């Protein structure tokens with residue numbers, strides 16, 4: 001007699017006419033590794049109600065600022081936040097925090113707590129917490145913390161002891177003696193990033209069962225000489241045995257100087273050891289408009305694997321992946337193409353335009369998304385310091401060399417500034433901007449299909465799952481549209497707390513993070529209590 005599972009599988013096979021789509025984890029930001037903001041999850045809610053608890057499975061409390069997107073793997077959910085609602089009374093004060101919750105219950109399993117950089121508030125902006133989404137590969141969790149460190153964590157935390165080689169969690173989590181408020185924000189103050197100085201051993205906090213187990217650390221400041229700015233936002237890309245990481249190199253507190261022009265924008269580490277194996281050789285540093293916040297993506301183009309990355313200089317690059325582990329010295333990444341996203345913008349001495357809302361260089365926050373031999377990229381003037389102009393561009397990813405003049409398939413003007421990564425679904429491209437508009441564009445030719453005015457800026461990316469488009473805004477409004485050629489707003493919810501995180505779906509549940517709470521939304525769920 002066939003099992004229920006095999007009947008369900010058979011029904012899925014015949015019903016869909018294609019490979020069955022089963023509930024799955026979401027172990028990295030976007031799809032692996034095109035970074036398309038699309039999920040194959042089904043049966044997700046059309047609406048929910050925080051007042052009655054309808055369609056809510058559970059709610060977990062976060063800090064007060066959450067700019068990180070929830071990531072789900074192997075029964076656990078990871079999200080970065082701050083420490084303004086301390087989960088552990090031993091950790092008090094401003095910290096970067098990564099929380100790990102039980103997927104089923106929303107209970108906290110463990111957390112990584114990282115002291116802030118206190119040399120200059122511009123190195124590690126007060127109260128912003130850990131902004132990077134994690135990437136989970138097997139039982140290892142990769143992320144870039146608030147101090148500009150690439151960290152490899154044990155998904156099981158300390159439940160099976162303190163695994164190495166890194167065993168100095170006590171020093172890592174203990175703030176310096178006399179730690180307190182960061183110095184005043186003084187533009188032009190001559191301050192350099194300094195290493196963490198833990199207190200003497202006897203005064204250090206000791207890791208307990210709810211603290212993270214760090215396996216290795218690579219410090220981007222000490223290791224490749226970056227100048228951190230505002231906060232790290234990197235989503236690590238795993239390709240074979242290697243991690244591709246945008247470094248976060250940026251301007252200093254004047255917003256007019258690059259202190260580390262030689263520092264790389266993209267580095268490659270051995271995922272097993274954290275050893276540096278390669279870095280870009282594109283001399284992007286002097287032209288970084290604000291900081292290096294675009295994370296890499298990857299795809300095979302005509303049978304050839306490529307790593308895509310957009311620099312803080314507004315140029316989209318493709319590199320060959322690292323194939324061999326070199327024993328001596330870091331390898332330079334081999335470039336396959338470069339595409340200047342804004343060729344008419346000024347290219348030299350770009351920081352003289354800092355604060356100019358009318359003209360100046362472009363940079364790129366969202367990820368370059370690969371879909372069917374094309375790259376879709378949103379970019380334009382910096383949201384805080386640059387011109388208002390922004391675009392969604394479609395690039396032919398099959399070309400090589402300098403492809404600025406021959407690879408642009410189409411360009412679509414956006415409203416004012418863009419932070420989003422596009423979602424490509426069913427011949428449509430969805431993106432949202434900081435001019436408070438959601439856009440639906442024909443993927444083939446870039447023609448506008450519909451727009452919708454939203455109440456706040458979109459810092460999150462639109463996310464397509466179950467035929468719906470999910471998007472939260474900085475005004476605290478959450479929108480659910482039909483992901484189709486015709487505009488249809490299915491529902492909207494006023495959460496009254498700003499949203500920076502992209503919504504994610506895994507195993508039949510949708511995860512939505514506001515600044516203060518993580519909602520697990522599930523069809524038919526009724527919330528019992530906040531965890």
Ligand SMILES: [Ca+2]
Nearest residue numbers: 162163166214
């Ligand atoms: Ca350890």
